[in-house]
Amino acid sequence: MKRLFFFFVFISYPIMAQQLTPKSAFLEKWKNSKEYLLEMATSMPEDKYVYTPTEREMDFKNQLLHICGNMLWLSTTYFSDEVFDRKKLAKNAPGSKAEVIKLLEKSFDEVYERVKNTTEESLTAEVDFFAGPKSKLQILNLLQDHVTHHRGQLIVYLNxxxxxPPKYVGW
Structure with missing residues (x-):
């Protein structure tokens, strides 16, 4: 029995260690974050995509587009050699609910691929950020934190x- 226990520990340790790196933890959470936000975007009827609880707030649709823009900006700027064109995104902003959801999916997938193709070692690299020097790991945290912040607002819009709102999804 003892041998069997050590065999499972020996076999499972590399798998567990692989899942505990900052990059792998982010990628796992990012997939779940995508599904959770897509459920919210799908839950809101299209005629309510213009809903805003106060005049100080963005409407539901623009909250989603803001999330997309931030994801694309951070991921292209800090995890690729591409240049993000915010004006192009605004000029080609989707009109319908289906188009917004498609852009949301595409944006999440692009971030996922860019981060997946980033080495674990490069996450400690310091980058210039408008709020001062940050590590790429801090940019990953900001990516998820920004989505979470606006998703919280969208939960209120749904309520x-x-x-x-859809049932909470953590890890």
Whole structure:
């Protein structure tokens, strides 16, 4: 029995260690974050995509587009050699709910691929950021934190529209 225990520990340790790197933890969480936000975007009827609880807030659709823009900006600027063109995104902003959801999916997938292709070692590299020097790992945290911040607002929009938000998804 003892041998069997050590065999499983020996076999499972590399798998567990692989899942505990900052990059692998981010990628796992990013997939779940994508699914959770897509459920919210799908839950809101298209005619309520213009809903805003106060005039100080963006409407539901623009919250989603803001999330996309931030994801694309951070991931291209800090995890690729591409240049992000915010004006092009604004000029080609989707109109329909289906188009917004498609852009949301595409944006999440692009971030995932860029981070996946980043080496674990490069996450300690310091980059210039408008708020001062940050590590790429801090940029990863900001990517997820920004999505979480606006997703929290969208939960309120759904509740105020008397739509039950999807069940919370963590890891």
């Amino acid at each position: 105020l529209s008397e739509i039950k």
